Amino acid sequence: MRNTVNRKNMQYVIFFLVAYGVNFLFGIPLLIRPYIDIGVFGSFMVMLPAMGAFLVKYLYKEEKEEDKTLRNVMFALSLSFLVLIFLEISGILADKTANKIAAFGVCAGSILLLVVRGRGKEHTPLFHNVESVDKAIFLFCVLMLVRNMICVLPSASMAVQSLYGTILSGLYMVIAFPLSAVCYFGEEYGWRGFLQEKMQNKFGKRLGVVLLGILWELWHFPLWFTQYNLKPWEIPYRFVMTISFSIFLGYIYMRTRNVWICALVHCIVNTLIGIPSESSQVANPLIPLIATILMHIILATFIFAKEYSSDAKTTEKTE
Numbered sequence: 001m002r003n004t005v006n007r008k009n010m011q012y013v014i015f016f017l018v019a020y021g022v023n024f025l026f027g028i029p030l031l032i033r034p035y036i037d038i039g040v041f042g043s044f045m046v047m048l049p050a051m052g053a054f055l056v057k058y059l060y061k062e063e064k065e066e067d068k069t070l071r072n073v074m075f076a077l078s079l080s081f082l083v084l085i086f087l088e089i090s091g092i093l094a095d096k097t098a099n100k101i102a103a104f105g106v107c108a109g110s111i112l113l114l115v116v117r118g119r120g121k122e123h124t125p126l127f128h129n130v131e132s133v134d135k136a137i138f139l140f141c142v143l144m145l146v147r148n149m150i151c152v153l154p155s156a157s158m159a160v161q162s163l164y165g166t167i168l169s170g171l172y173m174v175i176a177f178p179l180s181a182v183c184y185f186g187e188e189y190g191w192r193g194f195l196q197e198k199m200q201n202k203f204g205k206r207l208g209v210v211l212l213g214i215l216w217e218l219w220h221f222p223l224w225f226t227q228y229n230l231k232p233w234e235i236p237y238r239f240v241m242t243i244s245f246s247i248f249l250g251y252i253y254m255r256t257r258n259v260w261i262c263a264l265v266h267c268i269v270n271t272l273i274g275i276p277s278e279s280s281q282v283a284n285p286l287i288p289l290i291a292t293i294l295m296h297i298i299l300a301t302f303i304f305a306k307e308y309s310s311d312a313k314t315t316e317k318t319e
Contacts, residue, residue, distance in 0.1 A: 011056045012198070018052030019190055020219060026085065027222025036088050037095040038227045040102045044081040045222070046183040049190020050074050056194070069116050070189075077109040077182060110181040127264065129256035136252065137265060140299070144272045147295045151288040177267045184263035184270075188249070191216055193259040196250055205254075205308045213246030214239060237289070244296035245269060247303045254307040 023045055029035060054071040057063045063071065081102065088098040117126070130137075177184070191212065199215075200208035217239050224230045230238065249262050302308075 014056050015052040019049045023048050030222055030226050036085055037099045039099045043102045043106050047078045047186040050186040051078050053190045053194035073113050073116050107179045110179055113182050126260050129258050130261050132255045133252050143295050147291045150291040184266045188259045188262040192253040192262045206303055209246055209250040210243055213243030216246055217242040240296055244299040248299045251302040251305055251307055
């Protein structure tokens, strides 16, 4: 029993050292001085949760056969981005050049990851079990659409533009997801595919997913005052946002046991949440904030779904 506890604790330590330790090692100095391009760092950062999870599974021989090829691709990509960071730090590569190489690496790496995954011996459709959450995903998309239109009220013309922007962004995701899949898989394999179940086993299904949301937001700390440029009052809002998304994505994962569906929803979030992105487009800046908080409250109600009850059964794990 004691050996089992020690084993689980060491798995936590290894995961957090990679996902958080490496992240903070390179990210916190950015708060003091922008020594590397934030886009390059961000591309490397999103791979760390998956790297931590893959490393734990490799060291403790818990890998499934289909994990091995995905692990090799992710580690190769992560190492490539690490080399890119050091080339930028050393001054061999200029920030703009490194940024362009990173963007190309994300696109090429995403295509490679999808191709490798599709050629697995135990191949299943990428979005296997999506039919069990299609209504929830549709509801989420509707919520995002309504939120985006409310944000620009009472301007009817801006509401129409927001509607068009949301629809075009939805069409854009047909291209965007395959070209950025490595980023979303990198996060979701770590948060949902690895850490969620461990947190829920330790703290219960509901508290575990809420705590995961808090940890998820803390992981973003190096971006708070760099890429996000947050004001102090926006930090609590960030926690509300990630906790609600953690609850919704947790529901998706428990229903499907498929991190690729979580990655797709994560892509939808990042694509649509910024429409409209300029507060100058609205008559009252409080409108976007109130509309967004209401959306998160609705998403948070998924914590009362039967999947979060202690005796709920989930579908067989696919990946």
